[in-house]
Amino acid sequence: MTTSKTVILTLALLLLASCASKRIKTNTYPAPKREFRGAWIQAVNGQWTGIGRDAMQRELTRELNALQADGINAILFQVRVEGDALYASQLEPWSRYLTGQQGTPPNPYWDPLEWMVNECHRRGMELHAWINPYRAKTKGTSQLATTHQYILHPERCFAYDDLLIFDPGVPENRDFICRVATDIVARYDVDGLHIDDYFYPYPVAGVPIPDDASYARYGQGRNRGDWRRDNVNLFIRQLHDAVRATKPWVKFGVSPFGIYRNQRSWEMGSATNGTQNYDDLYADVLEWVRQGWVDYNIPQLYWEIGHRAADYATLIQWWNHYAGKRPLFIGQDAERIVKHNQLQQKYDLQRSMPAVQGSCQWYARYVADNTGNYGAALRANYHRTPALQPLMPWIDKKKPGHVRKLKALWAADGYMLFWTAPKARGEMDRARQYVVYRFAKGEETDIDNPAAIVAITSDTWLQLPYATGKQKYTYVVTALDRLHNESRPSKITVKL
Secondary structure (H helix, E strand, C coil): CCHHHHHHHHHHHHHHHHCCCCCCCCCCCCCCCECEEEEEECCCCCCCCCCCHHHHHHHHHHHHHHHHHCCCCEEEEEEECCCCECCCCCCCCECHHHHCCCCCCCCCCCCHHHHHHHHHHHCCCEEEEEECCCEEECCCCCCCCCCCHHHHCHHHEEEECCEEEECCCCHHHHHHHHHHHHHHHHHCCCCEEEECCCCCCCCECCECCCCHHHHHHHCCCCCHHHHHHHHHHHHHHHHHHHHHHHCCCCEEEECCECCCCECCCCCCCECCCCCCHHHHHCCCHHHHHHHCCCCEECCECCCCCCCCCCCHHHHHHHHHHHCCCCCEEEEEEHHHHHHHCCHHHHHHHHHHCCCEEEEEEECHHHHHCCHHHHHHHHHHHHCCCCCECCCCCCCCCCCCCCCEEEEEEEECCEEEEEEECCCCCCCCCCCCEEEEEEEECCCCCCCCCHHHEEEEECCCEEECCCCCCCCEEEEEEEEECCCCCECCCEEEEEEC
């Protein structure tokens, strides 16, 4: 970036931060055509515990409908909380966060992950299966199933702050977690495999991590901090490679804590004061980005602009500068944004950063409930136009073939636009969705303009809004593959 551009951007960010307490109603930065717009649906808060299939499906349907209308295009759905499963698994027991008793299957029987994959895809959303890799027991769990890994292999875990942790220093744990992940990826049509911010446990003052046994066996006299970081690095690389080998189109992403390192620990760290990924959780996130072991990164920047210890504006600039080699999405705390009235400022900051390609909302129900008009603001302003997913050319950059036999015909349901799917040699080339653009007479057919998108659909047809038959429009249809590579356009002119 040139010096002049840096000065301009810095002045703009300072101005935005100074306006943090003011209500700004205009969207300074227009929505891009490609943007990750995710939302986390969690199980760990117990919202699904024991409510049964029908009630859970009704609530999830309500949330997905609202989130779709709010422009959300990816759901991160928690399916593994504590060495358990919110899906049919032969490796781990059914979760108590689903049925109320670990190891007890749902009754009536159903598979929440399979159901969510189908429901999200029907709405044009991606589904990323979200697992917690290292937590073996939460604080609220008093009984584990006889098939739980801790019961079978207690020597592979340690207790910390009333939690049980799969010891990251034990190679068998890395292997087993990768088996769990690849089992999910192999059996379900997920678009991504997602892990959260829990690596080595969040530190409790005066309580050391009890990993003496694994350190004595595997540490080889190394600095213990470096050894712990290497353990996590080995796991991240192994998990990435396992996912890619199972289904090469499935994305692997992580959502780390929002501070990598503070300046007091490292001169290039952020001007913050809080828990650190590198020093406290032994998560070297920048190394994962540099090495390409993650396909996307969603640091949890939940603090407000102006926070004394962890200012949002400071942190988003830091991540933008240091972690741009892979798509960077920002974890947003919707409740805190509403409390401090900072939606406009945060979206302006987010969209002003060249490395930032989207955001993810914590948490989905808050947005779906439209608390503080948050969902309505996304719908009416920030997500007013549809968005394709960011490109990931290191996975796949080949465009699918263009749609064929594009034509407009009268049918029983009205005036319809029909097309035929392009030919494909394999799964990576197959068209999964189509983008339909509309342009009025005399309007430039600019498919980079998201305002021209009238539909992103998996169908090979679209009903046209026929009126008098006197207005001329150009319709453009493109094909998208699994990685949202877009084909060259096919176009037709119709009178509506």
